[in-house]
Amino acid sequence: MDIGYTVEQLRAAVADAVRAPSLHNTQPWRFRLCDGGIDLAVDPTRRLPATDPTGWGARLSCGAALHNLRLALAVAGAPATVRLRPYPGEPDVAARLVPDLPRRATPTERSLHAAVPRRFSNRAPFWPDPVPADVRWRLGEAARVEQCWLELVIGASAVSAFAEIAGSAHRVLERDPAYRAERTAWTRIGPATDGVPAAAGGPRAEPQDLLPSRGFGALDRAPGRDFEPEPLVAVLISAGNTATDQLVAGQALQRVLLTATDAGLGASLLSQPIEVPGARERLRRSLGRFGTPQMVLRIGYGQPGRPTPRRPLDEVLDLPVTRP
Known part of the structure; x- marks a missing residue:
């Protein structure tokens, strides 16, 4: 059995994680490989002091990124067990993901994962057609x-x-x-x-x-x-x-x-x-x-559009670390 995630698995999953929404598209997250698990942290340098003084928005965005991480790992056949706020001494670390038992992704997981690159915030007027x-x-x-x-x-x-x-x-x-x-x-x-x-x-x-x-x-x-x-x-x-x-x-x-x-x-x-x-x-x-x-x-229902840009992966990834 694998003892943890690899750098390659981290990069592939984070490519989906960063497609999550965030206030002003600040992308307030960082990811690291730590003792074979993936840590997702709030990036305090990308907080919005006037719009989000409590950090609520940054944490909401990191939760959205976490959902994408979970989907990406599940579809890759390496689902995760998640612990929220795992380190009392590191409050900015939002979640830790460690490998769970391998399994096949469910049809719902596959459908939602396929929607990740197509999701975007549509701020234009919608058509009058009702949602069924x-x-x-x-x-x-x-x-x-x-x-x-x-x-x-x-x-x-x-x-x-x-x-x-x-x-x-x-x-x-x-x-x-x-x-x-x-x-x-x-x-x-x-x-x-x-x-x-x-x-x-x-x-x-x-x-x-x-x-x-x-x-x-x-x-x-x-x-x-x-x-x-x-x-x-x-x-x-x-x-x-x-x-x-x-x-x-x-x-x-x-x-x-x-x-x-x-x-x-x-x-x-x-x-x-x-x-x-x-x-x-x-x-x-x-x-x-x-x-x-x-x-x-x-x-x-609205006009097609395209997702907003995302930072390169190397800007949101930290080198693998080992906790003391």
Whole structure:
């Protein structure tokens, strides 16, 4: 039996892990081979002090990267056992993966893994076609499998109430000069390996828009291409809000996003009502749910697009190490 993962297995799995989403596409993760296991850590140098002062977003992103790691290793026939936050003295290490008993990947694992390179944040308007009930069930089941739940905001009045919460949070954030400067610093005009390309940032916001947009985009929308009047909004909720809960939520988020991609859907993330504590609490109360909202998604059928750039693997990998 193999005693651990190899550098080749690490590189192959990390190539998929880095396809996870992150706030402003900061890619706040590092990976290392340690005593035959793979350690995934939050990279504190890529945190967003104004947008993500608590590190919630970075941990959510690392949870999403962890889900991709799990899928990649499973499809390669080398599934992992995962320990979250394994080293009390190293709080930035989010997870440790060690080899489990070899087995064949399940059909679901293969389908989700195939969706990894096709997933991207679609910030453009979606088509008016409704998401079928069976697909909505699949999205909810994806969250449940990862120990979270997905609350769908259904109906014009419920969506309008959510839009008021999201818009209020957006206005609070926009009043902060540091927040605006941070967004500008991570908006990319030319070629880049991180940040959000302006061309992928969605169209410029207009007064008739129901939901707020982050403001990365610099493109005028085509005539008649307003955002959908009643979008499918989904709120991802975890049982608690500890660092471990956030890592669990990140894995659930990625499974939901990959399930949506596999079903031919697009999705974009609306984190403004999560970033403002008062708005997050209002959102929780409006849903009447136990737990903590961790992310909001806008889901629908949209135009094809392409994923945003990713940094070279050598920039996120550390040499194999041995713990004392």
